[in-house]
Amino acid sequence: MSTVVEKSNKSGNSDIEMLDPTVYFAFNHKIFSVEGAYFRLTHDTKEPCLYVSLGEMKGAIPTKSLAREFGIEDDSSDASLLRTVGGALKFVKEIRPNDSIPRELLDGSASWSIEDAHKGIAQGRITMQLISWLSGNEEIVINKKELEEIANDPSTKETIQEAFREIAAKLEIKRDDVVAKIDEVIRELAYIEALRDYYNGIKKISTSLSRLAAIYKRDRGTSEDLNRMQILIEPVIQKFDRSFTEIDAQTCEVMVILKNFEATIGTIRRTRDNLHQRFMIWREMVDRWSGMIMEEGPEIERLQKDTYQFLARNFMQSQTWRLGNT
Structure with missing residues (x-):
């Protein structure tokens, strides 16, 4: 069943639009038409809930209870959604x-956008791999300056065309098929490069905490809090580093990528989704630390306090034993 949505057009009249429930969250039950209703994970248990206003208060109804509470049939499109x-x-x-x-x-594609610069980095990286494969010494380069220099080298285009021809001959497929697959790999890896870029914001928070620890070393209470924050963020950094190292290692050989094309695309997408999910909780914190001046003062101290609460709320459980030894 499709949901009817009424929208105003430019002339001020109403247009009727049918939304497909296989593409949209086009619910039919009236509970979902309550003004301001939305779904979100709870802060503590991360359980999906429908949030609705109840007078001056806001109620959270777990999605697993909605069908039962409001008589939504199990085989209906609402239940499926x-x-x-x-x-x-x-x-x-x-x-x-x-x-x-x-x-x-x-x-399986990404629902979020990236910048052209990230596509350029991915293209430069694959270009470098093609060139190095042709020379018999394949390597991976992620340094932006190096990639730009390679891309701007007049001889690069001719070398790439030669690589395409040789790869096509080795795999016994058409050159155009090689080009199409390489282009798709570049599109997918561009999201990894975007995430690598975003990750720099988290690493900057870690670096800032180290700088503040030196600034506040004479303030015992603040110094101890900063030490605990560094302990909490350290495994986060290590886990992100491992993820990027692993995906780089799995996409560093052009022939392996092309011989296992579908599996490689699947691996890139799973890594992309995993990294993106882990970044989501950091977005607001990264924005708040961006451009913050590292000096004593009430603003930076408020941010330190909020950061401690953020780290403890999201990463404390696996770190309790370490905190006990500090």
Whole structure:
């Protein structure tokens, strides 16, 4: 069943639009039409809930209870969409009725955008791998300056064309097929490069905490808090580093990528989704630390306090034993 949505057009009249529940969160039950209703994970248990206003208060109804509480049939499109909500909230922080379903769940592509610069980095990286493969000494380069120099080298284009011809001959496929597959790998790796760029914001927070520890070394209480924050963020940094190292290692050989093309694309996408989900909780914190001046003062101390609470709330459980030894 499709949901009817009424929208105003430029002339001020209303247009009727039918939303497909296989593409949109097009609910039919009236509970989903309550003004301001939205789905979100709870802060503590990370359970998907429908949030609705109840007078001056806001209530949270777990999605697993909605069908039972409001008589939604198990074989209805509403029930199917409710089962989709939990998975969708891995890719977006909030879902409102009639929002589109994240593309990750529809066709595996990313539902978030990246900058042209990230595409350029991915293209430069694959270009370097093609050139080094042709020379018999394949390597991976992620340094932006090096990649730009390679891309701007007049001889690069001719070398790449030669690599395409040789790869096509070795794999016994058409040159155009090699080009198409390489282009798709570049598109997918561009999201990894975007995430690598975003990750720099988290690393800057870690670096800032180290700098503040030196600034506040004579303030015992603040110094101890900063030490605990550094302990909490350290494994986060290590885990991100491992993820990028692993995906780089799995995509560092052109022939292996092309021989295992579908599997490689799947691996890149799974890594992309995993990294993106882990970054989502950091977005606000990274924005707050961006451009912050590292000096004593009430503003930086408020941010330190909020950061401690953020780290303790999200990463304390696996670190309790370490904190006990500090």
